[in-house]
Amino acid sequence: MDKQEILTGLRDIISLYTEEQDALDHISEQTDFIADLKINSANLVDIVLDIEEKFNINIDNESMAKMLNVKATVEVIEDKLAENAGK
Amino acid sequence: MTKDEILSKLPYGPGFLFVGELLHVDENGVKGTYTFDQGLLFYQSHFKAFPVTPAVILTETMAQIGLVCLGIYLLRGNTIGEGTGLAMTSSCIDFIKPVYPGEQVTVISEKVYFRFDKLSCKVRMENSIGETVCKGTISGMLKANSNE
Numbered sequence: 122m123d124k125q126e127i128l129t130g131l132r133d134i135i136s137l138y139t140e141e142q143d144a145l146d147h148i149s150e151q152t153d154f155i156a157d158l159k160i161n162s163a164n165l166v167d168i169v170l171d172i173e174e175k176f177n178i179n180i181d182n183e184s185m186a187k188m189l190n191v192k193a194t195v196e197v198i199e200d201k202l203a204e205n206a207g208k
Numbered sequence: 209m210t211k212d213e214i215l216s217k218l219p220y221g222p223g224f225l226f227v228g229e230l231l232h233v234d235e236n237g238v239k240g241t242y243t244f245d246q247g248l249l250f251y252q253s254h255f256k257a258f259p260v261t262p263a264v265i266l267t268e269t270m271a272q273i274g275l276v277c278l279g280i281y282l283l284r285g286n287t288i289g290e291g292t293g294l295a296m297t298s299s300c301i302d303f304i305k306p307v308y309p310g311e312q313v314t315v316i317s318e319k320v321y322f323r324f325d326k327l328s329c330k331v332r333m334e335n336s337i338g339e340t341v342c343k344g345t346i347s348g349m350l351k352a353n354s355n356e
Contacts, residue, residue: 163297163349166326185324 127176127198131191134171138164150192165189172198178205214280218272219293226269228312233281237318237329240273246309261307266333266342271296274317274331275348282322283350294327294348301344305335312336325350 132148139145139158154160160168169180169188178201180188188194211230218227228242244261251259279294307313313333320328328347335341 161297162351163326163347166324166349169324170321182324 122176122202124195124199127195128191130175131172131194131198134168134175135160137171138168148191150190150195152191154189154191154194176202178202209281209284214277217280218276220272224268226265226272227277230273230277231314233277235282235319237316238274238278238281239314239316240277241312241314242269242273243312244307244309248309251309259309261309261311263301263303263342266303266307266313267299267301267346269313270301270315270317270331270333270342270344271299271346271348273315274329275327275346278317278319278329279322279327279348279350282319282327293351295351296346296348297326299344299346301331301342301346303342305339305341307333307335307341313341320345 128148132145135148135154135158136145138160141158144152144157152158154165154168165188169185172178172194173180176198178198180197180201184197184201188197211233214230214233215227218225220226226242227240230238230240232239246259250262250265254260254262275296276294313335315331315333317329317331320330322328326347326349328345330344331346332343333341
């Protein structure tokens with residue numbers, strides 16, 4: 122799965138939790154969940170749980186703490202997919 | 209943690225406490241009761257000549273027993289204290305039957321998940337003859353209190 126596929130999958134999940142259509146339309150690695158997409162901490166948990174299901178990965182507390190923007194989130198997903206592939 | 213310890217850690221004052229007795233609590237859920245006193249203030253106005261428990265109060269009762277009591281138990285008093293609280297972040301409830309002044313209700317809550325400080329529960333309320341009066345899912349987030 123390449124970065125673009127991950128980003129598309131992530132955008133589909135985020136679209137359920139944000140009202141900021143403009144920020145969603147222009148989503149990039151620099152997009153911040155809280156500042157740009159106005160997602161609260163409770164919905165951030167929902168997004169992480171949806172990511173686990175969609176990508177079939179497990180996200181620990183340490184990774185969750187990093188997932189505050191698109192770039193960091195895509196990196197966490199890539200790392201966890203690589204870990205799964207190595208098993 | 210005992211049921212009394214959970215009750216003693218509830219953050220509500222007498223004017224907005226909707227937990228009576230806790231019947232059972234474990235890792236996966238909680239069961240408790242509350243009796244709606246006929247003298248509760250809102251009955252004078254909801255409705256003017258026809259007192260019935262407001263849906264928002266039924267929701268609050270489900271949240272206090274089903275979510276907050278369970279949250280306090282799951283945290284074992286470790287992180288909940290003066291500086292933290294549990295904020296309701298979503299509720300989706302169906303209301304099936306009315307609850308009148310003086311009725312006792314039982315709230316049964318099952319944990320769906322508790323991850324990253326978010327607790328989500330399937331909650332149901334029964335009246336004294338075992339009929340479901342409302343049911344749904346409620347979620348809350350453990351938060352540090354701030355003065356912002």
